[in-house]
Amino acid sequence: MRFVVVGGGVAGVCCAEELCRLRPQDEVTLVSASRVLKGVSVVARLSRNLEELALVERRLDELPYSNLRLVQDVAAGIDTEGQALLLGGGGRLPYDKLCICAGARPKELPPSVFHASGEQPAGGVPTQQAPQAQQADRDAELAALRQRVLTIRDTDSVARLAARLRRSRRVVVVGNGGIALELISGLKGADVTWVMKHAHIGDAYFDLDAAQFLLEELQHQRRVAAAAAAAAADGGLRVNRQMQSSDPAIYAAGDSASCQWAADESRHWFQMRLWSQARAMGVYAAHCMAGVQDQTGSDMAFELFTHVTRFLGKKVVLLGLYNGQRLGGEAEQDVVTYSRIDEEPEGRSFVRVLLLRGRVQGAVLIGETDLDETLENLIMDQLDVGSYGPHLLDPDVELDHVFD
Ligand SMILES: Cc1cc2nc3c(=O)[nH]c(=O)nc-3n(C[C@H](O)[C@H](O)[C@H](O)COP(=O)(O)OP(=O)(O)OC[C@H]3O[C@@H](n4cnc5c(N)ncnc54)[C@H](O)[C@@H]3O)c2cc1C
Structure with a gap:
C-alpha cells in the first residue's frame, strides 16, 4: 500500500508518523x-482529556x-x-491512499475594500473620469x-509582522478570534483599533x-476601540466521520479538513482550527487510512471539545x-448558564457552566479554578445536576x- 500525506504541519506529521508506526511494511x-516540520509537545496534562500544548519545530x-x-x-x-x-516540480506521486493536511489560509481583505483618496467605494458613482496620470497615482496609492x-x-508571517510593528504607531486589528485576542494583548506602545463584527470580544x-x-x-x-466589519466562509475539504472526502481514496486532516458532523456523531465536540485538533485528526486519519480505527479507539478524541490556552x-x-x-x-428555558467570579489573593478567576435540562x-x-476535571466528568457522564x-x-x- 502506498500512503501519501501532503503538508509538514502538525496534522501531516502526526498522520505520517502514525502510518509509519502502524504499517512498517508500507511506504x-x-x-x-x-524541511522544517511542525509538531506539538505536551506542556502540562491537566486531566484525561485536557492537555496544554506548545508548538515545536x-x-x-x-x-x-x-x-x-x-x-x-509543493x-x-x-x-x-x-x-x-502532481508535484509543482513536475513529478507524479502514485498513491493508494492520500491525506491532505495542507492547513488553512488566512482570509485576506478583497481588493474591492481598498479605496484611493477621493475614490468612491464599490457601488458608488464616480464624479468624474480620472485621467491616465491620475489613475496611475491611484494605482500606486492602492498598491x-x-x-x-x-x-x-x-512563523515567517509573524516575523514579518513583528518587524513592521517596530515602525508602527497606529495598528488596526481585524478579526475577533483567539489570534486577534492574543495579538491585542501583546501589542505594546502603539495606538490600537480593534475591528470586529461581533458585539463582544472573543466571540x-x-x-x-x-x-x-x-x-x-x-x-x-490599554484602551481598545471596536467597530464593525465583514467575514467569509469555511472553504475546507469536507470529510465524513472517517476523515474521508467524497473520493474514498482521499482523506483530509487538520485545518484543511471541514468536519460538519451530525451531533450524534460527536456529541460534545465541534471543529475549531487548533493544534490539538490537528494532532488528533492527523492520528485518527492515519488509523482510518490503515483501517484500524475500530480497534484503537482514537475517535474518542472527538467526543469532547477541549482547549487549554492563555489569554492575558x-x-x-x-x-x-x-x-x-x-x-x-x-x-x-431548557438552556441555563451559571457563572461565578472569585477574587483570590493569587488573582481573579471566572467559571461559567452551561446546562441543558439540568x-x-x-x-x-x-484562572486557577481547580474545577477542570470535575466539569469534564460532568459533561462526559451527563449526570443530572x-x-x-x-x-x-x-x-x-x-x-x-x-x-x-
Ligand atoms: C498566528 C496563529 C496562531 C495560532 N495559535 C494557536 C494556539 O495558540 N493554539 C492552537 O491550538 N492553535 C493555534 N493556531 C492554529 C494552529 O496553528 C492550526 O490549527 C494548526 O497549526 C493546523 O495544523 P495543520 O497541520 O492542519 O496545518 P499547518 O500547521 O498550517 O500546516 C500545513 C502545512 O502544509 C504545507 N502546505 C500547504 N500547502 C501545501 C502544498 N500545496 N504542498 C505541500 N505543502 C503544503 C504548509 O507549508 C504547512 O507546512 C494558530 C494559528 C495561527 C495562524
Missing part, C-alpha cells in the same frame, strides 16, 4: 514545501522511521482517476495601501460574561459546548460527591 511519503532526521520518505515539493494537483499527486495589510499564518470562545471579564483585564493594560496571562480552559454551540434549536454541556474556566440550580458553583458545594 509512507510526506510532501512538504519545507522538528527536523525530518528526527523522525525515526525507515519507511518514511520526505519529498520536498502539491500542485491531484489526478484522481490515475491516483497520483501602497495593500502593502500595509498583513495576515499571519506561520469564538466566550459569551458576554466571560468576554466582559477579560475585557476588564485588558482595559487595565491567565489559563483559559474551554470544555464541551461552552458557548452553546449546536444548542441553537433547544427551547430557551445536564452540563460546556464550561469556560479562566439540575437540582443544584445556581448553587452548582457555590464554593461550599462538593461537586465531586455528585459522582458517588
Whole structure:
C-alpha cells in the first residue's frame, strides 16, 4: 500500500508518523514545501482529556522511521482517476491512499475594500473620469495601501509582522478570534483599533460574561476601540466521520479538513482550527487510512471539545459546548448558564457552566479554578445536576460527591 500525506504541519506529521508506526511494511511519503516540520509537545496534562500544548519545530532526521520518505515539493494537483499527486516540480506521486493536511489560509481583505483618496467605494458613482496620470497615482496609492495589510499564518508571517510593528504607531486589528485576542494583548506602545463584527470580544470562545471579564483585564493594560466589519466562509475539504472526502481514496486532516458532523456523531465536540485538533485528526486519519480505527479507539478524541490556552496571562480552559454551540434549536428555558467570579489573593478567576435540562454541556474556566476535571466528568457522564440550580458553583458545594 502506498500512503501519501501532503503538508509538514502538525496534522501531516502526526498522520505520517502514525502510518509509519502502524504499517512498517508500507511506504509512507510526506510532501512538504519545507524541511522544517511542525509538531506539538505536551506542556502540562491537566486531566484525561485536557492537555496544554506548545508548538515545536522538528527536523525530518528526527523522525525515526525507515519507511518514511520526505519529498520536498509543493502539491500542485491531484489526478484522481490515475491516483497520483502532481508535484509543482513536475513529478507524479502514485498513491493508494492520500491525506491532505495542507492547513488553512488566512482570509485576506478583497481588493474591492481598498479605496484611493477621493475614490468612491464599490457601488458608488464616480464624479468624474480620472485621467491616465491620475489613475496611475491611484494605482500606486492602492498598491501602497495593500502593502500595509498583513495576515499571519506561520512563523515567517509573524516575523514579518513583528518587524513592521517596530515602525508602527497606529495598528488596526481585524478579526475577533483567539489570534486577534492574543495579538491585542501583546501589542505594546502603539495606538490600537480593534475591528470586529461581533458585539463582544472573543466571540469564538466566550459569551458576554466571560468576554466582559477579560475585557476588564485588558482595559487595565490599554484602551481598545471596536467597530464593525465583514467575514467569509469555511472553504475546507469536507470529510465524513472517517476523515474521508467524497473520493474514498482521499482523506483530509487538520485545518484543511471541514468536519460538519451530525451531533450524534460527536456529541460534545465541534471543529475549531487548533493544534490539538490537528494532532488528533492527523492520528485518527492515519488509523482510518490503515483501517484500524475500530480497534484503537482514537475517535474518542472527538467526543469532547477541549482547549487549554492563555489569554492575558491567565489559563483559559474551554470544555464541551461552552458557548452553546449546536444548542441553537433547544427551547430557551431548557438552556441555563451559571457563572461565578472569585477574587483570590493569587488573582481573579471566572467559571461559567452551561446546562441543558439540568445536564452540563460546556464550561469556560479562566484562572486557577481547580474545577477542570470535575466539569469534564460532568459533561462526559451527563449526570443530572439540575437540582443544584445556581448553587452548582457555590464554593461550599462538593461537586465531586455528585459522582458517588
Ligand atoms: C498566528 C496563529 C496562531 C495560532 N495559535 C494557536 C494556539 O495558540 N493554539 C492552537 O491550538 N492553535 C493555534 N493556531 C492554529 C494552529 O496553528 C492550526 O490549527 C494548526 O497549526 C493546523 O495544523 P495543520 O497541520 O492542519 O496545518 P499547518 O500547521 O498550517 O500546516 C500545513 C502545512 O502544509 C504545507 N502546505 C500547504 N500547502 C501545501 C502544498 N500545496 N504542498 C505541500 N505543502 C503544503 C504548509 O507549508 C504547512 O507546512 C494558530 C494559528 C495561527 C495562524
